[in-house]
Amino acid sequence: MPSHSPLVFHAANIYLAALSLIFLFSPTISSTALTKAKTETINQVLDGHNSARKAVGVPPLQWEPLLATYARVYSSNERRKDCKLVHSPGYGFGENLFWGKGSRWTAEDAVAAWVAERQWYHHANNSCNAKDCSHYTQIVWRTTQRVGCSKIICDSGETFIACEYYPPGNYFGQRPY
Numbered sequence: 001m002p003s004h005s006p007l008v009f010h011a012a013n014i015y016l017a018a019l020s021l022i023f024l025f026s027p028t029i030s031s032t033a034l035t036k037a038k039t040e041t042i043n044q045v046l047d048g049h050n051s052a053r054k055a056v057g058v059p060p061l062q063w064e065p066l067l068a069t070y071a072r073v074y075s076s077n078e079r080r081k082d083c084k085l086v087h088s089p090g091y092g093f094g095e096n097l098f099w100g101k102g103s104r105w106t107a108e109d110a111v112a113a114w115v116a117e118r119q120w121y122h123h124a125n126n127s128c129n130a131k132d133c134s135h136y137t138q139i140v141w142r143t144t145q146r147v148g149c150s151k152i153i154c155d156s157g158e159t160f161i162a163c164e165y166y167p168p169g170n171y172f173g174q175r176p177y
């Protein structure tokens with residue numbers, strides 16, 4: 001689990017501001033361009049995250065289009081060729097990655113796979129038993145407020161899904177909730 005300094009929060013704010021400017025001057029992107037399918041995906045992602053959060057008593061996340069854009073740009077530019085589970089530079093975001101053989105995986109599947117790690121997490125000693133559960137702890141991290149995700153099909157035909165979180169979770173030595 002990585003630790004972060006307060007500086008990265010500042011960096012993330014600047015990055016989000018820069019992305020906002022790109023949006024402002026991009027004639028091709030507008031909120032009205034959201035298709036019904038995209039709205040469904042967003043609802044599935046939020047439902048998956050927020051039911052897991054509700055179960056442990058932490059407030060719900062909101063969808064952040066700028067985080068989704070960041071995920072899409074990183075996935076398309078850096079991972080489309082190799083489809084590897086390699087993290088982005090982050091810029092102070094938390095990040096969950098999912099890889100699946102074939103193209104039929106949805107964001108809902110990815111979130112369900114991450115939430116299933118709950119079985120490995122022990123709150124009493126704040127540790128994952130035998131297997132990684134850091135995707136789950138990011139999902140239920142109390143101070144995280146926003147999420148944005150993207151799915152791409154890699155050149156190989158496999159699925160790569162990334163969700164970005166802000167503020168990030170998984171601070172070493174801290175409990176998610």
Ligand SMILES: *[C@@H]1O[C@H](CO)[C@@H](O)[C@H](O)[C@H]1NC(C)=O
Binds near residue numbers: 122124125127129
């Ligand atoms: C944490 O607690 C669980 C459940 O009692 C136990 O199985 C696990 O070994 C503990 N992990 C550590 C690192 O102490």
